[in-house]
Amino acid sequence: MVEDEKCKECAGCQKQTRWREDFPIPWEKDEYVSRREMVKFLSLGSLLIAGANLIAAAVPRVRRSDKFPRIRIAAAHDIPATGSLLFRYPTAEDPCILIRDRAGKALAYSQVCTHLSCSVVHRPEENTLFCPCHHGYFSVEEGRPKGGPPTRPLPQIKLEQIGDDLFAVGVKV
């Protein structure tokens, strides 16, 4: 122990200075110890981040497992061959569009464009769903983006036909 590290509060006292008691790491070992502590700290951080990632993976699955309601949309014969029908599913705040493809099959999608949330419209002459805000195009068959800025497909509404009635039963993202 060097002289200036001794306690100066009382003469002849052999106690270490307060800072030496609080930080009992010699200078030459300071870097060595801090590196080790840093690895431990980062490993603990790694565990916490992995946990956060697992929670992030579980949240949408738990949220999605909430059952979608079964809502009657319309009678099948109400959908015009080249037109569309608007409805809301699963809540009153979710606009959707019901259309027929060229084969006559009924299909429904969320009407909210996956680019910047404008409403898409059906263009039967081009066989596409069109977003007028930024000229985004989606395929009628799968809702996949065909042109323009959107990169993600439109969420598809699962349909079920019982007799002549069409029901919305779920959402496929």
Add this chain to the structure above:
Amino acid sequence: MTRQEQGTVLFSALLALVGVGVVVQLWLLSASVDAIFRDDTVTPLHAAIGSVLLFLINAALLLYLFAFDARTRRS
């Protein structure tokens, strides 16, 4: 090179590796949160698998570090 010098180099390398792993984990977490906001359920799952793998690698490196410490103390 003494054992302690070897240890310093080793610890620096481990610190760099674990640090890079943690940065990648943070990137995966931000990608997961971004995916959640656009209702994507597949990306967070893959990110979580990647993140857990990175944690396991980091934990293995930490265990190696403990083992190295123990060996150094014994000798």
